[in-house]
Amino acid sequence: MRAAIRSHSVRAMAQRLSWGLADQAVSSLTNFTVSVFVARTLGAVEFGIFTLAWVTYTVLLNVSRGLATDPLVVRFSGAPDADWRSAVSRSCATALGVGATAGVVSVAAGMVMGGTLGSAFVALGLILPALLLQDAWRFAFFAAGQGRRAFGNDLVWAGALLPALLLAASAGSVFAFLLAWGGAAAVAAVFGWAQTGLLPRSSGVASWLRQQRDLGPRYLVENVSISGAAQIRMYGLGAIAGFADVGAVRGADLLLGPFIAVTMGLALVAVAEASRVLRTHPERLGVFCLGLGGVQTTGALVWGFGVLALLPHSAGAAVLGEVWPSASALLLPATLAIAGIGLSNGATAGLRALGAARRSLRCQLFAASGLVTCGLTGAAVSGASGSAWGAAIAAWCAAAVWWFQLIAGLGDHRRDAAPQGGSPVATVTGTEGGSNTMMTAPRLTIGLPVYNGEKYLAESLDTLLGQTFGDFELIISDNASTDGTEATCRRYAAMDARIRYLRQPRNIGARPNHNLLVEQARGELFKWAAHDDLYGRDLLAACVTALDEHPEAVLAHADEAIINERNQIVMHCEYTLDSDSPYAPDRLRSVLFTEGGDDEYGVIRTSALRAAKPNNSYHNSSRTFIAELALRGRFHHVPELLYFRRDHPDRGDRNPTIRALCANLDPRRAEHSTARLLTEYVWGFVGSISRAPLSNSERWRCYRHLVHWLVRSCVRRVASRSLAPIMSLGDYTEPAETAPIVAEVVEGQRRTVL
Secondary structure (H helix, E strand, O other): OHHHHHHHHHHHHHHHHHHHHHHHHHHHHHHHHHHHHHHHHHOHHHHHHHHHHHHHHHHHHHHHHHHHHHHHHHHHOOOOHHHHHHHHHHHHHHHHHHHHHHHHHHHHHHHHHOHHHHHHHHHHHHHHHHHHHHHHHHHHHHHOOOHHHHHHHHHHHHHHHHHHHHHHHHHOOHHHHHHHHHHHHHHHHHHHHHHHOOOOOHHHHHHHHHHOOOOHHHHHHHHHHHHHHHHHHHHHHHHHHOHHHHHHHHHHHHHOHHHHHHHHHHHHHHHHHHHHHHHHOHHHHHHHHHHHHHHHHHHHHHHHHHHHHHOOHHHHHHHHHHHHHHHHOOHHHHHHHHHHHHHHHHHHHHHHHHOOHHHHHHHHHHHHHHHHHHHHHHHHHHHHHHHHHHHHHHHHHHHHHHHHHHHHHHHHHHHHHOOOOOOOOOOOOOOEOOEOOOOOOOOEEEEEEEOOOHHHHHHHHHHHHOOOOOOEEEEEEEOOOOOOHHHHHHHHHHHOOOEEEEEOOOOOOHHHHHHHHHHHOOOOEEEEOOOOOEEOOOHHHHHHHHHHHOOOEEEEEEEEEEEOOOOOEEEEEOOOOOOOOOOHHHHHHHHHHOOOOOHHHOEEEHHHHHHOOOOOOOOOHHHHHHHHHHHHOEEEEEEEEEEEEEOOOOOOOOOOOHHHHHHHHOHHHHHOOHHHHHHHHHHHHHHHHHHOOOOHHHHHHHHHHHHHHHHHOOHHHHHHHHHHHHHOOOOOOOOOOOHHHHHHHHOOOOOOOO
16 A cells, blocks of 8 residues: 555656656757757847846846745745645745746836847836736646646747747847747736636735745845846856857857756745645655756766767758857756756755745855856856856855755754654754744744743743654744743743744734734644643644645534643633535534634644734624634644633733723724724625635525625624623533543543543
């Protein structure tokens, strides 16, 4: 059975890789065709000008990928369809925004420069939005494992390019060729909308950039540093040796173009595949990366030496025209440079999968500085030839650094994954200013907001840090506590490297403090934890396993009981919501008409949390927040008592009025009337329905349920009934002596099914 599963997974990986190669082959063929047309039609000097516009485009492409598509691939590869669609609309809008902004700057720069070079940059500015949006669609498809659709999109681009190039050839200018190239990309970008039914959502750009701020800026610097270094090298070469030498370097790259297409095709899916390997068989990640890099290095050497030995002079001249003699002289160093880059690519995929952004950033900065230094030094010594040999030396030095960092990153990952539970004092590791020093991204993030919680905080932390599932980070956000909370947090952070302690300079309110933790999360899964609750030792393991076994679910939760300040059970909570229904309107109907459920404290897919609107602070806002999550996917119920919600006299939600309750969530709510707080509550359901990824029939069915709920229960009755669970706190009967039961569940000595 294991062999069959492994064989199936290998075949699936091979299929995804083959679509990546096929797609990149088409994409590279279109770019190759444009370059060949320009080289043969316009000559060496204008081809050099075209190359300068080209390398500028590659820099901007890497800006777009760093901010938009790289975080998409890292965080949403294999995600549920609803999460993927929401992320794609915001990611593509970000790419389109980068293209539009850079396009305006490029047009303005071109108008200032004037001449042939200026017209080239004007054309580049006009086509940038289409080029970057089309590229974003491709990465979106590969994140979803839909390489066939990316391949189809690039076929449309290639089909539109041929007639456009013929028109450009008749015009005979760099401006015309660039417009032809970008115009064909615009056709493919529109086709991407037809393939997905999604439009880039400009309103989601700010939230996308905010939510990906832990990855986006680092990937942006990584991408721009190396492409910017290539651009500086080309600009410097042009200034030192002339545009013809720039064209010669580009010509050598074109001769290696078919193999470069292979490496780029592998890069499209390499990070997603490495992430899958890390998730399923982490011990095989190093072997996967070595194989990936080794194949590319070997292939580059075979292809380059094959071209050197077998390509006739006449064939080269037929392809590149007058650029051929100077380009062919650079084939050997260009081949060695591509081989070194191929070896680095294997390590790059591994570090990206590990989420070791700091390590990969160091490598990329080293590679970029080496390319500029060696490339320009070589250009000053011996023109295009010296620059090509300098680039080859820099590539192999960078490969050594990449692999050194990957080996270190794999070691970090093994050490972080080793402790599975235990007492918080059992692992003593160093911290940086009280911050978590984990280099790799954990599977799960636990977010614990706290304000003046010293009485119960230590006991709660013990139960979280003693979980049988240990691959998590624990972020504590202290909302400017005035008691001993800070001292407790710092003491635990010094004892366990999984803890990251944040302290707010002022009290920002309970709800903003909760939402801040989601923005800080690095794990693919997320769980809010209360500072005064207790957690069964197997809670996280049970919920994570449930989500792994049910990929259609966005949340997993266990049974709960309410305990008092003496850890005695005062009430068992029966879960009555139909949140596991496969039909989204039924899940919403259950949320509307059924009381009970503490789902926001379950384990939630981070992608679903970030796709939903953050939890608000109006009356009963948690209910509308849960409704939106329920519309995005099913909840899985683990039928075991593993969660103990504490009720005690100091709880912040022990307040008799709606305004006071909302002001506790966010102090700004103190100025809002009860009518507004109730109206926002009702309107919150409308927003949840409108944002959810539903079909038209499902959406209308949800609106029908909402209208039925409003008709059945007027706002006053809804408010009264919603307050009932809060108002009844402390009205329990005298508890039995159940503290030993709670202790046994917390310590993992008892499994209780309600």
